[in-house]
Amino acid sequence: MGSSLLSWARRVGAPKGVLRLIALAVGAALVLSGCGEGANMLDPHGTGARDIATLFWVILWMAVGVFVVVEGILLYAVFRFRSTAGASLPRQVQGNTPLEIAWTIVPTVVLLGVLLATFTTMKAVASPVPNALEVTVTGHQWWWEFDYHQQGVSTAGELHIPVNTDVTLHVMSDDVVHNFWVPELDRKVQAIPGHDNIVPIHATTIGTYHGFCAEFCGLEHALMRFDVIVQSPADYAAWLAGQQAPPTPPATAQEKAGATAFTAHGCPICHQLGANKPAGFPHNGVLVRGPNLTHYGSRGIMAGGVMVNNAHDMQLWLADPNAEKPGNLMTIFINKGTLDAQTVQNLTAYLESLK
């Protein structure tokens, strides 16, 4: 719609300034709507996002109505009462009590309407639902952890939930303040260390939705992404069963060499594999932990959602993690040249085999 508006303006020969203004408005609309597949807050696929999008349109159309009325009266006055050559001074008026009461009451009523609609939406997107599937979401510099405590499953980067099901997320942080946001599913919610922030989430369409950290949290804030994968109940059950299974033992000689290298290079200090809980590594006053890798090979994305999970990307990552995601905390241990090419290949084969 934006580009057709622009081409229409060109056809009718609008001045350059007007064309620039339209181009700017179209660009701003695309940016502000968070354009892009799976991350458009005006294309809701969850009840929370739907309520928020509805509120946006209600307020937008109310504002359009106010704009049209006010500008209409203004333009009418400008043209109707403009001065003409030789005209005498118009009648001088001072104060108009009914008018002043009206333009105090009308905006008050309009703003009270906005306030009421906002409060109603805030309540709707904040109220926890009983008997929901509970998932604890923990923000880390710079990746997201998802723990299904009742199911005994812990994963990273990808939150799997069944469609048309009430889910309660307990959003927390392990280090600094983050902000958990899936534009097409629900509102933003802050991840604060030591504080359990609850957000209900209820997806209505099967699909993959992109999520972001929405609060500046350090060097890699913009590279702290995740996916929410909304599945049919059967697909979700199959995924859950796969996650609950013990890790796949290494089969080939290369995978076995990778498993040996995994331990030899201290990876289990930060990364969980099976039941072995990592101790974590003290850094800047917190115990740094990395993503649980028990079923790493079953994921579609890696490195905080910045890379695709395949052998090619994993080799790039292991060879020089700082080049792929500058400042990430794996660089405490692994930098360019730490692992030789053969070890990188062995580790990759092993990690990708962890389905």
Ligand code: CUA
């Ligand atoms: Cu985490 Cu920004």
